[in-house]
Amino acid sequence: MIRFDDVSLTYDKNQAPALEHVSFNIARGEFVFLVGASGSGKSSLMRLMTHEVAPTDGEIHVAGRELRNMPRRKVPSLRRDIGVVFQDFRLLENKTVEENVAFVLEILGRRRGAIRRAVPESLELVGLAEKAKRFPHELSGGEQQRVAIARAVVKQPAILLADEPTGNLDPANSDDVVGVLDRINRTSTTLVMATHDNSLVDRLQRRVLEMKDGRLVRDSTGGYRAEALEPDLGELGTRSAYRAAHGSHRLEETP
Numbered sequence: 412m413i414r415f416d417d418v419s420l421t422y423d424k425n426q427a428p429a430l431e432h433v434s435f436n437i438a439r440g441e442f443v444f445l446v447g448a449s450g451s452g453k454s455s456l457m458r459l460m461t462h463e464v465a466p467t468d469g470e471i472h473v474a475g476r477e478l479r480n481m482p483r484r485k486v487p488s489l490r491r492d493i494g495v496v497f498q499d500f501r502l503l504e505n506k507t508v509e510e511n512v513a514f515v516l517e518i519l520g521r522r523r524g525a526i527r528r529a530v531p532e533s534l535e536l537v538g539l540a541e542k543a544k545r546f547p548h549e550l551s552g553g554e555q556q557r558v559a560i561a562r563a564v565v566k567q568p569a570i571l572l573a574d575e576p577t578g579n580l581d582p583a584n585s586d587d588v589v590g591v592l593d594r595i596n597r598t599s600t601t602l603v604m605a606t607h608d609n610s611l612v613d614r615l616q617r618r619v620l621e622m623k624d625g626r627l628v629r630d631s632t633g634g635y636r637a638e639a640l641e642p643d644l645g646e647l648g649t650r651s652a653y654r655a656a657h658g659s660h661r662l663e664e665t666p
């Protein structure tokens with residue numbers, strides 16, 4: 412689903428490379444932690460995945476596309492397949508929870524009926540169906556992050572990138588957010604989460620990619636390998652699994 416082959420990235424020729432000779436392969440449905448000190452290159456990896464920046468060297472494949480030679484006009488289609496969540500939530504303060512989530516689909520030009528169905532499903536997935544009419548400032552940090560997650564997954568992306576999603580949250584809210592990410596991963600969404608929270612990484616026992624000074628220094632695979640559990644069904648498989656999960660996950664499972 413995400414493959415890096417000997418990827419290097421230099422932002423500025425007068426500075427050391429941000430990434431050097433990075434290679435890994437993330438299969439469909441995996442949950443991968445990206446760890447490493449500040450400045451080690453975690454965000455740069457994510458920026459390469461969304462084609463916000465292009466590699467200086469090496470090849471990147473994301474959701475069946477080779478990014479290095481990808482024409483600019485194909486970038487929106489790549490980004491439809493990727494949801495992104497940031498540390499600072501980035502919600503629109505003058506819109507309600509449901510309007511924040513609907514906005515993504517409006518921009519994508521989805522029909523009103525489809526939006527009316529998708530938004531409550533997405534809010535239910537993150538356990539916030541009953542807060543649809545609230546404004547962001549009326550929610551806790553953890554709830555705001557869960558709205559941001561609902562917004563990221565409402566378009567049913569194959570991949571969800573979370574860059575320090577618990578960085579601004581206390582332990583209880585962090586647990587809620589990680590519980591939601593874990594649930595989303597179980598709908599076959601490939602999940603990559605950058606974090607500084609070692610206790611969380613230890614607890615979840617998933618694959619860890621560790622960066623140091625722009626190099627990949629550790630790739631440990633946890634107990635769960637999605638490709639061993641499920642055949643690769645392509646996009647259709649992802650969507651149907653997502654819908655099946657929407658039907659089966661109820662609010663009482665919400666942490």
Ligand SMILES: Nc1ncnc2c1ncn2[C@@H]1O[C@H](COP(=O)(O)OP(=O)(O)OP(=O)(O)O)[C@@H](O)[C@H]1O
Pocket residue numbers: 422423428429447448449450451452453454455456
């Ligand atoms: N837009 C940019 N222009 C120039 N250098 C950059 C740019 N973005 C990042 N860098 C440099 O690239 C290196 C990797 O930064 P990156 O943001 O990927 O690290 P990080 O591991 O995500 O750090 P943090 O945990 O603090 O978010 C750093 O040396 C940083 O200064």
